[in-house]
Amino acid sequence: MNQEEQVKLFGLWGSPFSKRVEMVLKLKGIPYDYIEEDVYGNKSPMLLKYNPIHKKVPVLVHGGKSIAESLVIVEYIEETWKTTSHAILPQDPYERAMARFWAKYVDDKVMLTLWKACWAPETEREKEMKEAYECLKCLEKELGDKSFFGGETIGFVDIAADFIGYWLGIVQEASGVTIMTADKFPKLHRWSEDFVGNNFIKEVLPPKQKLVAVFKAQFGGGATSK
Amino acid sequence: MASGEVKLIGSWASVFVMRARIALHLKFISYEFLQETYGSKSELLLKSNPVHKKMPVLIHSDKPVCESNIIVQYIDDVWNSSGPSILPSHPYDRAIARFWAAYIDDKWFISLRSILTAQGEEETKAFIAQVEERTELLEKAFIDCSKGKLFFNGDHIGYLDIALGSFLGWLRVVELDANHKFLDETKTPSLTKWAERFCNDPAVKPIMPEITKLAEFARKLFPKPQG
Numbered sequence: 001m002n003q004e005e006q007v008k009l010f011g012l013w014g015s016p017f018s019k020r021v022e023m024v025l026k027l028k029g030i031p032y033d034y035i036e037e038d039v040y041g042n043k044s045p046m047l048l049k050y051n052p053i054h055k056k057v058p059v060l061v062h063g064g065k066s067i068a069e070s071l072v073i074v075e076y077i078e079e080t081w082k083t084t085s086h087a088i089l090p091q092d093p094y095e096r097a098m099a100r101f102w103a104k105y106v107d108d109k110v111m112l113t114l115w116k117a118c119w120a121p122e123t124e125r126e127k128e129m130k131e132a133y134e135c136l137k138c139l140e141k142e143l144g145d146k147s148f149f150g151g152e153t154i155g156f157v158d159i160a161a162d163f164i165g166y167w168l169g170i171v172q173e174a175s176g177v178t179i180m181t182a183d184k185f186p187k188l189h190r191w192s193e194d195f196v197g198n199n200f201i202k203e204v205l206p207p208k209q210k211l212v213a214v215f216k217a218q219f220g221g222g223a224t225s226k
Numbered sequence: 227m228a229s230g231e232v233k234l235i236g237s238w239a240s241v242f243v244m245r246a247r248i249a250l251h252l253k254f255i256s257y258e259f260l261q262e263t264y265g266s267k268s269e270l271l272l273k274s275n276p277v278h279k280k281m282p283v284l285i286h287s288d289k290p291v292c293e294s295n296i297i298v299q300y301i302d303d304v305w306n307s308s309g310p311s312i313l314p315s316h317p318y319d320r321a322i323a324r325f326w327a328a329y330i331d332d333k334w335f336i337s338l339r340s341i342l343t344a345q346g347e348e349e350t351k352a353f354i355a356q357v358e359e360r361t362e363l364l365e366k367a368f369i370d371c372s373k374g375k376l377f378f379n380g381d382h383i384g385y386l387d388i389a390l391g392s393f394l395g396w397l398r399v400v401e402l403d404a405n406h407k408f409l410d411e412t413k414t415p416s417l418t419k420w421a422e423r424f425c426n427d428p429a430v431k432p433i434m435p436e437i438t439k440l441a442e443f444a445r446k447l448f449p450k451p452q453g
Contacts, residue, residue: 053329053363065318072324079317093303094289100296105277138277 003081005063007032010047012039014206014214016111016163017070018058023159024074026200027086071103074159089156102142102149103160110135111163118175119219125177132179136188139164143187147194158195164188165195166205174215228305230287232257235271237264238435239443241335242294243282244392249298249312251429252383253305264446295327298388310382319371320385323378326367327389334360335393341404342448354406358413364390365414372416376423383427391424395435399444402437 009025009032011018025032037047037057050066051059059066060073062080067073078088090096117125117132139161143149149157158165164180169192172178182189195201234250234257236243250257262268267279274283274290284291284300291300302312314320337356344350371378371386378386401407409418425434 062318067318067321067325069325069328072321072328075324076317076321079320093300094286094291096303097291097296097300100299101291101293104293104296 002063003030003083006061008035008061009033010035010037010044010050010057010059010061012037012057014211015039015057016167019204019206020070020159020162021058021060021073021077022204023154023162023201024077024088026203027088027154028077028081029085030077030081071107071156071160074156078156086153087155088150088159090150099150099156102139102157106139106157106160106164110139110161114164114168114179115171117179118171118177129177129179133184136164136180136185140185140187143191145187148191154195154198154201158191162195162201165192165201167211168192170208170211171215174212175219228308231285233260233285234258235260235262235268235274235283235285236281237262238433239440240281241392241396244395244433245294245388246282246284246297246301247433248383248388248392248429249301251433252312253301253309255301255305255308264443294392295331295385295389298385302385311384312379312388313385314379322371323384323386323389326364326371326378326386330364330389330393334364338393338397338400341400342444350404354404357400357408361408361414361417365417368416368420372420377420383424383429387420387424391421391430394421394425395437395440396444398437399441402441403444 007025007030009018009021011022011034013036022034035044035046037044039047039057043055047057047059048055050061051057051068054068056068058070058073059068060076061067062076067076074088089099113128113131113135117128120128146152148154149161168180172180180188180192196205232250232255234243234246236246236259238261247259260268260270262271262281271281271283272279274285275281275292278292280292282292282294282297284297286300286304291297298312314323334357337353337360340353341350341357344353368378372380375381377383378390383391397408401409408414409421411418424430
């Protein structure tokens, strides 16, 4: 497929995974058709056709061929639209390996740990919070004095960490649990403000109050045991 | 960039370490293999991978790279003019390879390992069924990706071959333990033939662990309950 062929994205309005792909499409100025999927209700026949293995979003369809898994899609976009501005991954192989490492860390470990810490029953909260703090300490150290994890501009790790940049604050509000504060994690806090302040990122973020309401309704107040 | 000393922290029995070794062999890279002792973690490992404290870790010119599939891609990037290409050249094929490699680690391997830790016959049977189902998907993936050629990657072993092939020793150990074949000529004819080709490839053969040795190690790692 070449750059001119049609791009379709099947997504979910509130999903950080889905939004990762939209953020990259916007940053690179790639036009696309967006199809909202009722993932928790009725999955469309198109979604089941394009992602028969996982039946999940996001799925990118380019020139009729489908790709699933958000970070796989992001790398595909990066490799296909090479000539546009805003590189998501570094050119240097070592820096690229580091970016993939940190993105995987966020994806495999950090997101779930933060989520569990917010919604854990009282009896498990201390243990989950301790793990969550460890994860954030790691990322605070990795971010250091850089503007973004990607350096001067938003990169692969920033995109992977979109949950931390935007959704975490919302989940904290919905659950009543606070993990990432400005005084405990000043660098991450500053980064999250800069991340959501970026014009391209801002454009795709789901509305805060709508998300708070959904989280509260689906997962409860956080203080009750399951 | 391609020059500089290469070391690999790992173990003969680890699937994930094997991935890195196969990639290094494919690119004809000499490296020092630093084997970890079972039951303890060396200072070098803890220093080189402070986040996960796990192997493999590739150390190239004193810079550590962690996570097996990331190491394989790094090796392909750095030594891109040496040996065959490990990742496919077309972005779509690369995406498909990455998708299936993630599926293998996140879904297929998890079910496979669960057979070894399952409690009781019912649980074991359920995981066996799950692995059967998931292996069938990989059979179809092989047919799609290989496009009639010998490997997932085409004419040569590549990223996805390495991702799945590195499990073949352990797969055999689980088959023997569960008394059930997952790769066989009737259910998975393409994968079965591919597995033999993979294990006989010069980049793989010298480092594929001996099954009896691996089975003995598995018994240590996953002791069976008494009685």
